[in-house]
Amino acid sequence: MSLEIVVTTSRWKNDPVSRELVDYLSKNSGDLNLDDAVLYYDFPAYVDYSESKFRPDLLLLSPVHGFVAFRCFQETIFQRSEETLEEIDIALGDFASNLHSRIIKSRSLRKTRTESIVPIHTVILIQGGGDVDIDLDSQVLGSLESVENTLTDWGEINLSSEELSETRSVVEGAKALGRPSKRIVKDEGKEPLAAALARLENEIINFDEKQRNIALVEVGGPARIRGLAGTGKTVILAMKAAHIHLTNPEAQILVTFYTKSLRSTIKQLITKFYRIYSDADPDWKRIHIRHGWGGVQIPGVYSDACKRAGVRSLKFPEARSAAKQGEDPFGAACRILLEAGTVKSFYDHVLIDEGQDFPDSFYKLAYEITEGARDKKNIVWAYDELQDILNIHIRQPKELFGTDSAGQALVDLDRSAATLPPGATNDAVLEKAYRNQLQVLVAAHALGFGVYGQIVQMLESKEHWEDVGYEVPSGSLVEGDGVTIVRPERNSPLHVPEIPNFPVVDHHVTETIHDEVRWIAESIKDFLVGGLSAEEILVISLDDRNARAYFRLLSEALAFEGISSNNVIADPYNEPPFSIVDKVTLSTVYRAKGNEAAAVFVLGIDSVSLKSRGGRNKLFTAMTRSKVWLRMSGLSHAAMLVVDELSKALDNSPKMQFVMPNLKRIETIQRGFSKKQEAAKAAREEYIRNLRAAGLSDEEIDEELKLSSNAD
Amino acid sequence: MLTNVELRAGISRSWEYLSRSEVGQAFAQPVSFSANAEFRAKSRDTDVPYEELYLLGLRDVQYNMILNDFSFFQFSQDSENEYRFAYYPNPYLGSDEAAVSSIKELHEYVSEGVLDYEDYLRSISEVSVTRYPPMIRYEFSASQYDSEWHPASHLHIGIFADWRWGIAKFLNPKLFTLTVLRHLYPNAWRECQGIPSGDRRVTLDEELTTVKGQCGAVPLDFYSNNERNRLHFT
Numbered sequence: 001m002s003l004e005i006v007v008t009t010s011r012w013k014n015d016p017v018s019r020e021l022v023d024y025l026s027k028n029s030g031d032l033n034l035d036d037a038v039l040y041y042d043f044p045a046y047v048d049y050s051e052s053k054f055r056p057d058l059l060l061l062s063p064v065h066g067f068v069a070f071r072c073f074q075e076t077i078f079q080r081s082e083e084t085l086e087e088i089d090i091a092l093g094d095f096a097s098n099l100h101s102r103i104i105k106s107r108s109l110r111k112t113r114t115e116s117i118v119p120i121h122t123v124i125l126i127q128g129g130g131d132v133d134i135d136l137d138s139q140v141l142g143s144l145e146s147v148e149n150t151l152t153d154w155g156e157i158n159l160s161s162e163e164l165s166e167t168r169s170v171v172e173g174a175k176a177l178g179r180p181s182k183r184i185v186k187d188e189g190k191e192p193l194a195a196a197l198a199r200l201e202n203e204i205i206n207f208d209e210k211q212r213n214i215a216l217v218e219v220g221g222p223a224r225i226r227g228l229a230g231t232g233k234t235v236i237l238a239m240k241a242a243h244i245h246l247t248n249p250e251a252q253i254l255v256t257f258y259t260k261s262l263r264s265t266i267k268q269l270i271t272k273f274y275r276i277y278s279d280a281d282p283d284w285k286r287i288h289i290r291h292g293w294g295g296v297q298i299p300g301v302y303s304d305a306c307k308r309a310g311v312r313s314l315k316f317p318e319a320r321s322a323a324k325q326g327e328d329p330f331g332a333a334c335r336i337l338l339e340a341g342t343v344k345s346f347y348d349h350v351l352i353d354e355g356q357d358f359p360d361s362f363y364k365l366a367y368e369i370t371e372g373a374r375d376k377k378n379i380v381w382a383y384d385e386l387q388d389i390l391n392i393h394i395r396q397p398k399e400l401f402g403t404d405s406a407g408q409a410l411v412d413l414d415r416s417a418a419t420l421p422p423g424a425t426n427d428a429v430l431e432k433a434y435r436n437q438l439q440v441l442v443a444a445h446a447l448g449f450g451v452y453g454q455i456v457q458m459l460e461s462k463e464h465w466e467d468v469g470y471e472v473p474s475g476s477l478v479e480g481d482g483v484t485i486v487r488p489e490r491n492s493p494l495h496v497p498e499i500p501n502f503p504v505v506d507h508h509v510t511e512t513i514h515d516e517v518r519w520i521a522e523s524i525k526d527f528l529v530g531g532l533s534a535e536e537i538l539v540i541s542l543d544d545r546n547a548r549a550y551f552r553l554l555s556e557a558l559a560f561e562g563i564s565s566n567n568v569i570a571d572p573y574n575e576p577p578f579s580i581v582d583k584v585t586l587s588t589v590y591r592a593k594g595n596e597a598a599a600v601f602v603l604g605i606d607s608v609s610l611k612s613r614g615g616r617n618k619l620f621t622a623m624t625r626s627k628v629w630l631r632m633s634g635l636s637h638a639a640m641l642v643v644d645e646l647s648k649a650l651d652n653s654p655k656m657q658f659v660m661p662n663l664k665r666i667e668t669i670q671r672g673f674s675k676k677q678e679a680a681k682a683a684r685e686e687y688i689r690n691l692r693a694a695g696l697s698d699e700e701i702d703e704e705l706k707l708s709s710n711a712d
Numbered sequence: 713m714l715t716n717v718e719l720r721a722g723i724s725r726s727w728e729y730l731s732r733s734e735v736g737q738a739f740a741q742p743v744s745f746s747a748n749a750e751f752r753a754k755s756r757d758t759d760v761p762y763e764e765l766y767l768l769g770l771r772d773v774q775y776n777m778i779l780n781d782f783s784f785f786q787f788s789q790d791s792e793n794e795y796r797f798a799y800y801p802n803p804y805l806g807s808d809e810a811a812v813s814s815i816k817e818l819h820e821y822v823s824e825g826v827l828d829y830e831d832y833l834r835s836i837s838e839v840s841v842t843r844y845p846p847m848i849r850y851e852f853s854a855s856q857y858d859s860e861w862h863p864a865s866h867l868h869i870g871i872f873a874d875w876r877w878g879i880a881k882f883l884n885p886k887l888f889t890l891t892v893l894r895h896l897y898p899n900a901w902r903e904c905q906g907i908p909s910g911d912r913r914v915t916l917d918e919e920l921t922t923v924k925g926q927c928g929a930v931p932l933d934f935y936s937n938n939e940r941n942r943l944h945f946t
Contacts (some may be wrong), residue, residue, distance in 0.1 A: 054858050263924060295837045296804075297767060316834045540820075544829045545822060548780075551738055556731065558726065559742035566773050567738040572782065572833040574771035574805070581738070 003029040006213060007421035009042040009247050010220040013456045017072040018057045021125060022422075023143040025060070032148055033156075036164065037062035041421075043216060044171055045246045046098035046279035054095035055247070056122075061167060063159040063686055065151055066119035069095055070578035071138075075128035082275050085124065089136040092122035099171070102276070108166050110209060118167055121154060123147070149573070172212040173239060175274040189417040191531025192499045197598055197628065200496055214428045214668050215239035221416040222397070223426040224355075225382040228468050229444075229624035231453025233382035234594055237351045238269035241378065244349050245270075245287055246277050251348040253287045254369070258357040260291055261587070263575035266353070288347075292362060293330050297573040302333060302362075305369055309342040331359030343368040348378060363400040367410060374404075375416040423609075431469040435596055437504050438492040439653040440630050442625060447647035448620030451658040456613045458666055477660045485656045496628050502530060505650055507643045515551065516633050518704040520601050521557035523631060524584060527599050534563060538585045538597035540622045542634075543604025550603060551586045558584060578705045589622045601625035605634035605642045713928075714852070719744055719789050719814060722885030724891065727777055729889055733796050733807065734780075735897050741776045745788045748772055762871045763803050781805050781815065782836075785892075786787040787885050793854035797888040799896075805836075806844025814839060845896050846870040850883045857934055864934035867938065867945065868930060878944040880935055885922045890916065 003026050010018065022039060029035055038061050045055035056069035071088050073081065083091075086506050103109050111117045122138040124149070132140050139150055160168065169175060188195040198596040214225060215236045227233050255266055266289050274282045294300015294313075314322065316337065321331035322336060337343060350370045352358065365383070370377040387410060398409035407416075413427050420426060433441055450456045459465050462472040466616075469491035474484040489495070498504065508519045524537055539554065541547040547569060555565045566583035568576050568591050578595045579585055585597065587639045602622040609615035619642070623630060632646060633639070649656070714722075717769035720743055726745040730736030747755070751774045769775060775784035782802045789795040805811045818835055821827035827835070849868040877899045894901050894916070906913040914922070929935075 136922075155723050193752065293834075295834065296840065315838045316831065318840070320831075347930075393801050456859070545825050547738065547829060548822075552736065553732065553737040554725065555740060559727065559739040562742055564737065564741040567740065567778070569833065570738050570778050570782065571770050571828060572836040573767055576773075580773055586738075 003034045004038040005041070006038060006043065006216055007041040007218070007424065008216045010216050012041055012328055012421050013220070013419075013443060015057070015072075017074050017077070017125075018070075019125070020503055020696050021058060021072050021144060021147075024147070025657050026422075028148070033058070033064045034062055034152055035312065036161075037064070037289070038168065040171075040216075042247055043243075044099070044173075044277055046095060046630065047246060047249075047280065048094075048098075049279045051628075052094075053246075053249075054091055054098055055556075056092060056095055059171075061118075061164075061171065063161075063164045064156050065154055066101065066121065066157050066159075067096075068121045071126055073124070073126045074128075075126055081431070085132060085134060085136065085140070086658075088124055088615070089138045091124070092124070092138050096120040103167065103171050103533070106166055106170055107198050109170070116572075117157070117163065118159065118319045119154070120706045123150065130697065144410075168209065168212075172209075172216065173242075173273050173276045174212060176239075176269075176276050177235065185531065193598075193629075194531025195525060196496045196499060197532070197536070199237070200494060208432065210432075211236055211430065212429075213423075214237070214425075216243055217421065217424045218422050219416075219420055220378070221419065221426060222377055222413065223380045223428070224397070225428050225430065225510050226384070226412060226467075227379065227382070227428075227430030228433055228441075229382055229621070230433040230441070230596070231384075231430035232434065233384065233430065234266065234353050235269060235378065237264055237353050237382055239273045240285055240294055241349075242270045242277075242282065243275035243352055245274060245282055248348075249283065249286065251286065252346060253349045253351070254301065254347045255287065255289045255351045256290075256292055256353065256366075257594070258292050258354040259591055259593045259595075260298075260575040261578040262353065263289055263291065264577040264660045265595060277637045291575060291710055292358060293333070295573065298575055302337065302365065304332070304336055305346075305365060307335065310342060311337055311340045311342065313337075330357055331361045334359065334361035338364055338368065345369055345371045347371065350377075350379045352379070352381035354380055355381035357593075359402055360395065360402070364402050367401050374410050375412075375419070377411075386696035394545075410644045427474050431467065433469060433492050434494055434625055435627055436492065437494070437496060437626075437628060438487060438489060439504060439650055441492055442487050442653040442656060443505065443646055443649035444623035445619045446652075446656050447645055448616050450616055450645075451515045451608065452648040453610050453641065455658065455661045455666055456611065456616055458661060458663060460663065477519065481660050483656075483658055483660050487654045487655075500649075502629065504628065505630045505632075507631065507645070507646060509636070509639045510633070511636060513546070513553065513635070514697070516603060516635065517550065517553045517557050519633060520554060520589040520603060520631070521561060521563075523601070524558065524563065525561055527629070528563065532598055534582050534584045535579045536598065537601070538587065538592065538595070538599070538625060539601040539603060540587055540589050540592045540625065542589055542602060542618055542622055544588060544592060545607065546604065547588055554586060554603075580661060589618045592625050593621055596625050598625055598627045599629040599631070599671050600633045601633065603633050605632050606638035607612070607634070607637060608642065610645075611642060713792050713882060714795050715792055716789065718884060719787065719795065721929070722905050723776055723787050726885045726889035728907055729886070729893055729916065729919070730777060730779060730785075732907045733893060733897065733900040735893070735900045737778045737780045737782070740773055745774070745786045746764070747774055747786075758873070765804055765871075766800050769800055775800070780847070781812065784793045785889065793852065796849065796851045797883065797885055797919050798849040799888075801845045801847060801896070803844050804840045806830060808841040808843070811839050811841050816839045819913065819921070820932075841928045846861050848892060850879075850888050851876075854934060857935040859939060863928045863939060863944075878939050878942070879936065880930055880940060881924075882944045884927055884929055887920075890920045890923060894920065902938060 005022060025034060025039060045053050047053050057072045058070040060068040070091060087569040099120055103118055109116050109118060124138050124140045126142060129142055131142060133188045141147060141150060183198045185191050185194045185198050211232045225233055237255060241253050244251055244253055270282060273459055291298060291300045292627055294303035299667055303313045314333045316329060319333040321528050323329050323332035346369050348371050350366050370379050375561050397411040397413055401411040403409055417426050432635060433608060447454055449458060462476050465472050470487050473484050477483055510516050555567060558565050563585055564583045565647055566580045567586040569588055608619055723742055727736060728738045751768055754765050756770055765868055767798045776787050784800050787903045797813045818832050833921045846869050856862050859886055863876055865879045865882060866876035867879055904916050906915050907919060
């Protein structure tokens with residue numbers, strides 16, 4: 001075990017005094033009884049209505065000592081400081097009050113109505129000084145060594161691992177993800193679906209420590225976050241934006257995305273995270289949530305950059321006709337803008353969601369509009385190659401951002417990793433998927449790859465399957481050999497038991513659109529009777545050509561049953577909200593990306609080409625929108641083919657079994673790690689396997705990993 | 713006077729007109745519509761231009777039904793003596809012949825698989841006309857009735873709130889929808905193959921005559937002789 005260090009801002013590099021204390025606590029963590037503790041740098045920051053910010057340099061959270069908030073100075077620096085000792089003490093007191101007010105809200109952390117089980121101490125460390133003659137609430141210490149005595153003097157509180165975990169989730173803002181109001185289930189017997197969802201919501205810790213760590217740590221340069229649907233990429237980016245805004249309110253932040261309907265989701269998430277730490281709303285002049293392209297009525301990264309560059313933005317038909325062969329119109333628009341040579345840097349931080357959907361030239365544009373030298377540009381991009389419904393090849397940073405005149409990659413994650421703070425990574429992979437039921441995710445993968453039909457794409461190696469949360473008991477992938485892949489429950493931990501008449505997955509194949517729509521409308525009615533709210537139901541049309549006709553008929557069928565609907569494709573001008581209270585959502589797969597619902601209907605499955613990667617990716621994306629229930633429907637033989645694969649996948653779940661195809665003949669999804677990262681990851685995975693074989697639990701393994709990563 | 717049952721039936725029948733004449737895109741809400749706080753506030757704010765109000769209504773699904781040209785209808789009722797129907801035209805497409813035919817062309821591209829749905833929506837968003845039909849609202853308000861300045865049954869044409877055209881009839885949702893449809897979507901009206909009525913099929917003109925006959929006259933208590941002597945709709 002070892003002290004976990006979470007460095008959340010780049011001020012770290014210019015703060016030798018705090019670094020010295022971190023070094024001291026880390027090296028002496030055993031003697032100081034800090035083995036299970038976590039030490040935050042520049043976190044958390046609380047902001048009140050007057051926009052005053054309260055933040056210590058370091059916050060120690062120890063199950064033995066509780067909280068210790070430090071401000072750190074050298075005697076000589078302190079002499080020049082503009083703050084007096086009394087002011088520092090008052091500010092630490094304000095911070096402690098803010099922290100206490102959050103902790104006390106948690107029932108399990110409350111001792112009495114006003115007292116929590118986690119004490120908050122404040123320390124002003126003035127190395128080489130500390131001899132003061134003023135009565136202060138904070139402890140004033142003059143040396144690193146005196147920290148040990150002080151910790152001992154305070155005595156031990158010994159929080160349980162559950163209490164520590166709850167305290168961490170409060171401090172780190174995970175509470176922002178809870179439902180704003182608790183679900184009320186009047187009669188579990190009559191509303192079995194609502195009861196099941198209520199249990200699921202209680203169980204959800206859908207923002208685990210690894211995710212929070214990625215969100216909070218500022219790596220001080222480019223970084224990539226990879227993960228499948230439901231691993232929390234959007235949530236991480238939203239929390240990152242909120243956190244950067246809190247710690248550096250003047251920083252200009254861009255959060256960009258590809259799917260218009262994602263805007264309100266991102267805005268809500270950022271607001272929720274920000275409001276955990278602040279009494280006011282975020283300053284939206286500083287945080288820009290922008291669609292990549294924008295439109296006539298809405299600003300976008302491209303159109304804003306055009307304005308700043310003094311270039312007229314291209315309309316869609318112009319971009320389409322300017323596109324070279326194989327280039328998409330948006331890619332052409334960004335390329336032409338860059339060729340003008342007048343793009344100006346503007347943002348201090350650029351966070352890109354749905355990175356898999358953006359063309360290379362957009363990344364190059366993102367590079368140009370981000371302030372700083374190449375390895376210091378704060379660009380974080382999240383992507384999921386399996387959700388790439390536009391059929392873009394997997395691209396590495398060199399391809400995305402391009403090269404300089406000497407042929408050197410402008411963005412190289414290995415190169416910029418040289419200056420990472422302790423415990424940080426600039427290339428994170430998220431294995432745990434919290435959104436989907438295990439069998440739904442396994443079936444979505446099976447259909448996405450085509451393992452029970454025609455395999456159109458394949459992960460390149462056993463290791464890549466492990467990256468996305470599977471185990472490969474059959475060993476290395478050898479062409480022509482049988483392969484067995486299993487998804488362990490720990491990587492899809494949320495589970496809803498089967499409810500009579502409401503199987504997790506169901507399907508309907510028929511001969512007419514009218515019959516298909518009728519089946520969906522009746523099933524939706526059943527879901528509503530079972531206790532779901534209308535907004536918890538999402539209908540995705542995979543059939544673009546007939547989407548308008550499907551939704552006209554379905555909205556009519558629902559309306560005749562007294563059910564309202566929100567057709568998100570009936571708005572070409574805005575970035576419409578994906579979910580509206582008391583309305584069933586109707587969407588194309590494109591607009592559904594990044595969103596989710598308890599019950600998902602995927603209609604028009606017959607329209608999907610099972611021989612193409614794009615077609616199978618659409619199936620995968622649609623299926624993985626479902627938190628619990630999945631319904632699939634379509635017409636005739638073509639739909640039957642999908643249903644056959646679905647049935648096989650469900651029968652075999654949590655396994656997938658297939659014969660390894662020739663990778664040269666099919667599209668291989670590359671893993672995208674550098675050799676150095678690959679070696680490090682392989683060693684880590686081997687280590688985990690050994691620990692698991694030695695009988696350690698997942699929690700114990702997590703602890704061991706923290707130990708080893710901090711030792712690095 | 714309009715009961716809640718009549719309102720609901722009128723909304724459903726209105727959708728049938730729009731759907732059968734192939735101008736309806738989605739039937740979002742089958743019951744009385746209640747605007748959210750933001751839409752209500754912007755509706756009352758005279759500094760808010762029509763385009764802004766329209767975009768907000770579109771974004772937040774502040775409508776009962778939306779048409780293929782992204783115009784929409786609202787039908788709302790507070791009581792049997794207080795109700796309101798509204799048609800919000802799309803200010804970017806209007807009824808412009810060229811714009812309408814370019815949308816039809818785009819629909820065809822989508823159904824042929826030449827254009828994907830997002831590109832279709834983007835193409836529409838870039839069409840912009842300078843002239844478009846006015847917003848049309850019908851209101852019946854017994855509580856606000858003033859025989860000199862505020863007819864109980866009246867029509868607003870355009871966004872200006874204090875311009876009320878008195879009407880000597882009670883309108884219902886069906887008559888309102890048919891009137892808008894006939895005036896602003898004449899091609900669809902002419903091409904409509906008729907709609908079912910009981911066990912037979914009638915033309916939209918026949919339906920309009922029937923529906924108009926169902927709308928009773930506003931009694932003198934709510935429409936004085938003085939008002940009838942002025943220019944008004946009957």
